[in-house]
Amino acid sequence: MSFSQLLSTSFVQNAFWAVTAVALAAGAVGYFVVLRRQAFAAHAIGHVGFAGAAGAVLLGLSPIVGLLVFCLGAGLLIGVGGANLDDRDAVVGVTLTAALGLGVLFISLYSGYANATYSILFGQILGVSTHDLVIVALLSVAVVVAVSLTYRPLLFASVDAQSAAARGLSTRAMSLVFMTLLAVTTVVAIQVVGVLLVFSLLVAPAAAAEVVTTRPRDALFVAVVVALFSAWAGLFLGVAFGGPVSFWITAIASTGYLAARLAPPRRHERRSA
Amino acid sequence: MKPLEFDDVAVRLGDRVIWSHATFEIEPASITAVLGPNGAGKSTLLKVVLGLIAPSEGALRVLGAAPARGNPRVGYMAQSRLADSLTSITARDYVGLGYDGRRFGWGRSPDKHAVVERALALTGVTSFADQPLGTLSGGQRQRVALAHAAVFQPDLLLLDEPLAGLDLAAQAEIVDLINLIRDTTGAAIIVVAHDLNPLASIVDCVLWIARRQVRCGKVDEVVNAAVLSELYGHPIEIFTTAHGRRVIVGLEEEFAHPHPHGHDHHDHVHEEPHAHLEEIYREETS
Numbered sequence: 001m002s003f004s005q006l007l008s009t010s011f012v013q014n015a016f017w018a019v020t021a022v023a024l025a026a027g028a029v030g031y032f033v034v035l036r037r038q039a040f041a042a043h044a045i046g047h048v049g050f051a052g053a054a055g056a057v058l059l060g061l062s063p064i065v066g067l068l069v070f071c072l073g074a075g076l077l078i079g080v081g082g083a084n085l086d087d088r089d090a091v092v093g094v095t096l097t098a099a100l101g102l103g104v105l106f107i108s109l110y111s112g113y114a115n116a117t118y119s120i121l122f123g124q125i126l127g128v129s130t131h132d133l134v135i136v137a138l139l140s141v142a143v144v145v146a147v148s149l150t151y152r153p154l155l156f157a158s159v160d161a162q163s164a165a166a167r168g169l170s171t172r173a174m175s176l177v178f179m180t181l182l183a184v185t186t187v188v189a190i191q192v193v194g195v196l197l198v199f200s201l202l203v204a205p206a207a208a209a210e211v212v213t214t215r216p217r218d219a220l221f222v223a224v225v226v227a228l229f230s231a232w233a234g235l236f237l238g239v240a241f242g243g244p245v246s247f248w249i250t251a252i253a254s255t256g257y258l259a260a261r262l263a264p265p266r267r268h269e270r271r272s273a
Numbered sequence: 274m275k276p277l278e279f280d281d282v283a284v285r286l287g288d289r290v291i292w293s294h295a296t297f298e299i300e301p302a303s304i305t306a307v308l309g310p311n312g313a314g315k316s317t318l319l320k321v322v323l324g325l326i327a328p329s330e331g332a333l334r335v336l337g338a339a340p341a342r343g344n345p346r347v348g349y350m351a352q353s354r355l356a357d358s359l360t361s362i363t364a365r366d367y368v369g370l371g372y373d374g375r376r377f378g379w380g381r382s383p384d385k386h387a388v389v390e391r392a393l394a395l396t397g398v399t400s401f402a403d404q405p406l407g408t409l410s411g412g413q414r415q416r417v418a419l420a421h422a423a424v425f426q427p428d429l430l431l432l433d434e435p436l437a438g439l440d441l442a443a444q445a446e447i448v449d450l451i452n453l454i455r456d457t458t459g460a461a462i463i464v465v466a467h468d469l470n471p472l473a474s475i476v477d478c479v480l481w482i483a484r485r486q487v488r489c490g491k492v493d494e495v496v497n498a499a500v501l502s503e504l505y506g507h508p509i510e511i512f513t514t515a516h517g518r519r520v521i522v523g524l525e526e527e528f529a530h531p532h533p534h535g536h537d538h539h540d541h542v543h544e545e546p547h548a549h550l551e552e553i554y555r556e557e558t559s
Contacts, residue, residue, distance in 0.1 A: 035361075148379065149377055149378055149379065150377055152370070152373060152374050152375070152376055152377070153374060153375055153376070153377055155370065155374065156370045156374030156375065159359045159362055159367070159370070160351070160359060160367070160370070162351035162352075163349065163350075163351055163370075163371070163421065163422075164374060164375070165325060165342075166323050166325065166342075166343075166349040166351070167343050167345075167349075167371075167374065167375050168341075168342040168343015168344075168375060169343070169374070169375040210361055213361075214361060214362075214363050214403070214404075214405045215362075215363060215366055216362065216366060219361070
C-alpha cells in the first residue's frame with residue numbers, strides 16, 4: 001500500500017478528525033489550565049480516567065463510559081474541595097492516589113487481554129472507531145462552545161479571584177465550570193494520546209502560547225494553533241515513518257514549548273523590579 | 274443619601290466577634306482612612322460593605338440600599354498580591370475585565386472601549402496600557418489596579434492597603450491619584466492603611482478599629498490621646514513632628530500584653546507589631 005493510499009484509509013481518516021477535534025478542545029482548555037496553574041489537576045484527572053476506563057473494561061462497558069464517569073467525578077471533587085488554593089494540592093493528590101489504587105484493583109481483577117489497558121495509557125489514535133469519533137467530536141465541540149460562552153468570567157475568576165468575587169462572580173461556580181471542561185477535554189484527549197501523555201496536548205501548547213503572547217485572546221488562539229499543528233504533524237509522521245503517533249505529538253508539542261522559551265524573550269527579561 | 278451608613282453593626286466569623294456596635298456615616302466625595310492593628314477586621318469591614326460577609330447584628334445602607342454583591346456603583350481594590358496568573362495580562366485587558374469580566378456569552382459592549390480608555394486616562398495608565406502587568410513597577414501596578422476598581426466611576430470606592438509594599442515616592446503618587454479620583458468622580462473613598470501619615474493630607478475622616486470596637490470621626494476627633502487611650506484601655510500618647518507627622522506611642526503594649534483589660538479572654542485575634550513607629554523612624558532618619 002502506498003503512502004497516499006495509507007492516508008486515505010478509513011482508520012487514518014478517523015484519526016485525522018479525532019486529533020483535530022481533540023486539539024481544538026485541548027488547546028482552548030489548556031490555556032486556562034496554564035493560567036490557573038492547575039497542571040497538577042490536569043495530570044490527576046488523566047490518571048483518574050485510567051481507573052475509570054479499567055473499571056469499565058472489567059464490567060464489559062466501553063472505556064469511554066468509565067472515563068467520563070471517573071473524570072467528571074474527580075473534576076467536581078477537585079472543583080469543590082480544591083476551590084481554596086491552600087487545600088488544592090492535597091485534594092488533588094488524595095483524589096489521584098485513591099483512583100490509581102482502584103485502577104490497580106480493577107486491572108488485577110480483569111483476566112482478559114491487557115491491550116485495552118495499554119491503549120488507555122498510551123493512546124490508540126489509529127484504532128478510533130467511527131462510533132468513538134462521533135463521541136469525541138461532539139464532546140470537543142461542546143467544550144469549545146462552552147469555553148467561548150464562559151470566556152470572560154472564566155478569565156476574570158482565573159486571574160483575579162478576589163476582584164471577581166467582589167464583582168458578584170461566584171469563583172466556586174467558575175472553578176466547577178473549569179473542572180468540568182477539563183474533565184471532558186481529558187476524556188477526549190486520552191483517546192488520542194493516552195493517560196500518560198495527556199499533558200502534551202493540554203499543557204505544552206498553552207504554555208508555549210503564554211510565553212509568546214501578552215493578550216488572552218491571542219494566547220488562546222496560539223494555544224489552539226500549536227495543539228492543532230502538533231496533532232496533525234504527529235499523525236502524519238506516525239503514518240509516514242512509523243512509531244506511535246502519541247510519541248510524535250508529544251515530541252512536537254514539547255519542542256514547541258522549548259522553542260517558545262528559547263526564542264528572544266518578550267516579557268520574562270523585561271520584568272522590572 | 275449617604276454613600277455608607279452603619280447602624281450598630283456587628284460581625285461574627287464562626288463564634289468569634291470581629292467587632293461590634295459600629296455606628297457611623299461616610300459623606301459623599303470624602304476620603305476615610307481605616308486604621309488599626311493587623312487582624313482587627315479592617316478588610317472584613319470592606320467585605321461587609323461589598324455584601325460578601327453578612328453582619329450578625331445591626332443594619333447598613335450602601336448608597337441607600339442593602340449591600341448587594343456585584344453592585345457596579347461600588348468599586349473594590351483587593352489587597353495587592355500580584356498573582357502569577359496576572360503577570361501575562363496587559364493592563365488594558367485587566368481593566369477591561371473590571372468592565373465586563375462577569376458577563377457570559379458572545380456579545381460585546383459597544384461602549385467598553387470608551388469606558389476603559391477613560392479609566393486608563395484618569396489613572397495615568399495609558400502610556401503603559403499594553404504592557405503585561407509582570408513588567409510594571411509596583412506603583413504602576415497599583416495605578417492599573419485603581420483603574421480596574423474605578424472603571425465604572427463608582428460612587429463608593431473601597432481600597433484595601435493600596436500603599437502596601439510601595440516606596441515613599443510611589444506612595445505619594447498613589448495618594449495624589451486617590452485624591453484626583455475623588456475630585457474627578459465625586460466618589461466617597463475608603464482606604465484601609467496601616468499608617469495614617471502618608472494619607473494625612475487627603476483624609477477627611479478616620480475609622481479606627483481595635484479591640485473589637487470601631488471609632489469614626491474627623492482625624493483629630495479619633496487620632497487623639499484621649500480617644501485612643503479609651504479605645505485601647507491604656508494610656509496612649511501622640512506627638513506631632515515638625516513636618517506634621519503623627520507619632521503614636523503606647524500601641525506596642527497591645528502586642529506585649531494583648532487585651533489586658535479585655536472582657537473576652539478566649540479571644541484569639543492575632544496581632545502583629547505595628548509597622549507605624551519603625552517606619553516613621555526610618556522616614557525621619559533617611
